[in-house]
Amino acid sequence: TGCFTYDPGFTSTASCDSAITYIDGDEGVLLHRGYPIDQLADSSDFMEVCYLLLHGELPNAAQKKEFEATITRHTMVHEQLTQFYRGFRRDAHPMAVMCGVVGALSAFYHDSTDINDPKQRMIASHRLIAKLPTIAAMAYKYSVGQPFMYPRNDLGYAENFLYMTFGVPCEPYKVNPVIAKAMDKIFILHADHEQNASTSTVRLAGSSGANPFACIAAGIASLWGPAHGGANEAVLKMLEEIKTVDRIPEFIARAKDKNDNFRLMGFGHRVYKNYDPRAKVMQQTCKEVLAELGIKDDPLLDIAVELERIALSDPYFIEKKLYPNVDFYSGIILKAIGFPTSMFTVLFALARTVGWISQWQEMIKDPGQKIGRPRQLYMGHTPRDFVPVEKRG
Numbered sequence: 001t002g003c004f005t006y007d008p009g010f011t012s013t014a015s016c017d018s019a020i021t022y023i024d025g026d027e028g029v030l031l032h033r034g035y036p037i038d039q040l041a042d043s044s045d046f047m048e049v050c051y052l053l054l055h056g057e058l059p060n061a062a063q064k065k066e067f068e069a070t071i072t073r074h075t076m077v078h079e080q081l082t083q084f085y086r087g088f089r090r091d092a093h094p095m096a097v098m099c100g101v102v103g104a105l106s107a108f109y110h111d112s113t114d115i116n117d118p119k120q121r122m123i124a125s126h127r128l129i130a131k132l133p134t135i136a137a138m139a140y141k142y143s144v145g146q147p148f149m150y151p152r153n154d155l156g157y158a159e160n161f162l163y164m165t166f167g168v169p170c171e172p173y174k175v176n177p178v179i180a181k182a183m184d185k186i187f188i189l190h191a192d193h194e195q196n197a198s199t200s201t202v203r204l205a206g207s208s209g210a211n212p213f214a215c216i217a218a219g220i221a222s223l224w225g226p227a228h229g230g231a232n233e234a235v236l237k238m239l240e241e242i243k244t245v246d247r248i249p250e251f252i253a254r255a256k257d258k259n260d261n262f263r264l265m266g267f268g269h270r271v272y273k274n275y276d277p278r279a280k281v282m283q284q285t286c287k288e289v290l291a292e293l294g295i296k297d298d299p300l301l302d303i304a305v306e307l308e309r310i311a312l313s314d315p316y317f318i319e320k321k322l323y324p325n326v327d328f329y330s331g332i333i334l335k336a337i338g339f340p341t342s343m344f345t346v347l348f349a350l351a352r353t354v355g356w357i358s359q360w361q362e363m364i365k366d367p368g369q370k371i372g373r374p375r376q377l378y379m380g381h382t383p384r385d386f387v388p389v390e391k392r393g
């Protein structure tokens, strides 16, 4: 009953107005604050993109310097937070650890919780952008039993993350600048994507006035699923399962079979009905990273390229407008850099944090903002009388 629009999956419902990110899914266009994603990926850096998403404009040189200094000032986490990890099993999925630890930040920064104070909102945003690499690297270190590495504020954002992940205290760690640049680019490509499931989750959680760190933890939980950010992990598992190029047709046939719930992971998108512009940059970055690392023949890349070729010439994928998305090539790069598969979605969460918190800020500032409260079509029982347990059959 009631006169609601029924729109499961929100395929045609706008939940907010926003000036952050624009997508034209038919043309394969993605703009952040008006700037095309390929230009940002090629010519900007992640710190600038963070500033752009948060503040609406690219920083000038002085603003950039100040922003970088602010972020580096917040890279350490409270020593007590390091104890929090020890409650997890060593074999916990790092995304489970991320949900817990990022949520736990809400218990550490009481000053950041006054969401009506713009200054405090910005401090919470800076803390999140700064601490996510530290928290993500610690999730990895915990899983492999190595000591946590303190951040190094003399390094750039991506460099520092690589250092905290792959460095060990007993020997010097030299960050490869080509890999650091590629990492930075991957962060840019994941920074925001308007009202996807995890961003909508952050907005919905935040619409009740909840603590911003808790809202981001909610976003991380939503991102984890294989239909969303978990797809990068699922793509790699799929490529490993396919194993050899000659087995691709078998998997394509399964993806087309309505009685088989297998899908080509890294393919298809709710909004893009054309090539995902992020996937194009990712494919190029993948080639650059493999070349830098001297990997001449990566069997997984061969399978991915061939899978893409076959799928894009198959009537099923053509008719349904299913193209590779951002997750299709990212896993191959991350694996080549040395990340285990279970860390892939963690890296997505790290980079998406700036998008989530920018969208959260925009929502809080919106004078028309209301608590998010969808309606339903009730399909259950009509009223009936309670029956005591001894009289139930």
Ligand code: CMC
Binding pocket: 009, 196, 226, 227, 228, 229, 230, 231, 255, 256, 262, 263, 264, 265, 266, 267, 268, 269, 270, 271, 320, 322, 325, 326, 327
């Ligand atoms: N393989 C085979 N068939 C597919 C695929 C796929 N990857 N994606 C969609 N389809 C089919 C689907 O079966 C449906 O067919 P029909 O109309 O006959 O029922 C049609 O295409 C439309 O799919 P849908 O599930 O109704 O579309 P959606 O907008 O609800 O879902 C999606 C979008 C991304 C969840 C889906 O394409 C998918 O599951 N892809 C694989 C997972 C993936 O790569 N996710 C990452 C998305 S991009 C990054 C991110 O969000 O994190």
